[in-house]
Amino acid sequence: MSEIVEIKATARPRAGKGAARQARREGNVPAVIYGDNQAAETIAINGNDLWKQYIKGHFTSSVFEIAVGSNKIRVIPRDVQLDPVKDHPLHVDFLRIGKDGIIRVSVPVRFINHALSPGLKRGGVLNIVRHDVEIFCPYDRIPTAFEVDLEGYEIGKSIHISSVTMPEGVKPVIANRDFTIATIAGAKNKDDEEAAAGAAEAVAADTKAAAAAKGAAPAKGAAPAKGAPAAPAGKAAPAAKPAGKK
Numbered sequence: 001m002s003e004i005v006e007i008k009a010t011a012r013p014r015a016g017k018g019a020a021r022q023a024r025r026e027g028n029v030p031a032v033i034y035g036d037n038q039a040a041e042t043i044a045i046n047g048n049d050l051w052k053q054y055i056k057g058h059f060t061s062s063v064f065e066i067a068v069g070s071n072k073i074r075v076i077p078r079d080v081q082l083d084p085v086k087d088h089p090l091h092v093d094f095l096r097i098g099k100d101g102i103i104r105v106s107v108p109v110r111f112i113n114h115a116l117s118p119g120l121k122r123g124g125v126l127n128i129v130r131h132d133v134e135i136f137c138p139y140d141r142i143p144t145a146f147e148v149d150l151e152g153y154e155i156g157k158s159i160h161i162s163s164v165t166m167p168e169g170v171k172p173v174i175a176n177r178d179f180t181i182a183t184i185a186g187a188k189n190k191d192d193e194e195a196a197a198g199a200a201e202a203v204a205a206d207t208k209a210a211a212a213a214k215g216a217a218p219a220k221g222a223a224p225a226k227g228a229p230a231a232p233a234g235k236a237a238p239a240a241k242p243a244g245k246k
Helices: 017-025 047-054 190-214
Strands: 005-011 029-034 038-046 064-068 071-082 089-096 102-112 125-128 132-138 146-149 156-159 180-184
Touching: 017 029, 029 047, 038 047, 038 064, 038 089, 047 089, 102 125, 102 180
Parallel strands: 005 064, 029 089, 102 146
Antiparallel strands: 005 038, 029 038, 064 071, 071 089, 102 132, 125 180, 156 180
16 A cells, blocks of 8 residues: 555635536546545645646555645545546546445456466467456545466466455455456367368368259250240150152
């Protein structure tokens, strides 16, 4: 857990778009503090001070102490609205930390020892189901990340939340099941792909040959000459006329 950083802010007597635009023109970032069964409080934070904290990373999982005059409020950022062009914070929502100090926060998951996984060495693929895990924890014990050791994992094996070591006082928000963090999936076999392609070509060739055979003329007997009437069934063809006398 990193140290709690103090940020100075000024109270904004008015809420709304007009007051927010005025704060930005003065080089400040409008913000609101809410939660802990208290009324929401609108504030303005120096833009440079906020930017320095934002670019450190893990902004939404860091605890700050905002000083508004003589009043100090311990908070954690909950939502940050960014400028679509400059990527600077335009507005921040802060959640008050209650007396019990328990907060809800998402912690990233990191995977280590890829080279010690037999499944990955055989060509398997690490399929990450959850990049973050949402937890309940004391505000002063927020883990930086959860490490998952891949040593010994074979293809077809799953890694569940029960495999992750939780610090004291930390528990996942999803408590009714042992949910999956990642799996070791098998890679596709190139020989199997080639065999499947060959089988598809053979089926196509058989289909083409069957269609050609269906459209061919009957094999029994020769086809009647063009323009000659066919003989009625059961009757012999009339004999040819004798040649005339000279």
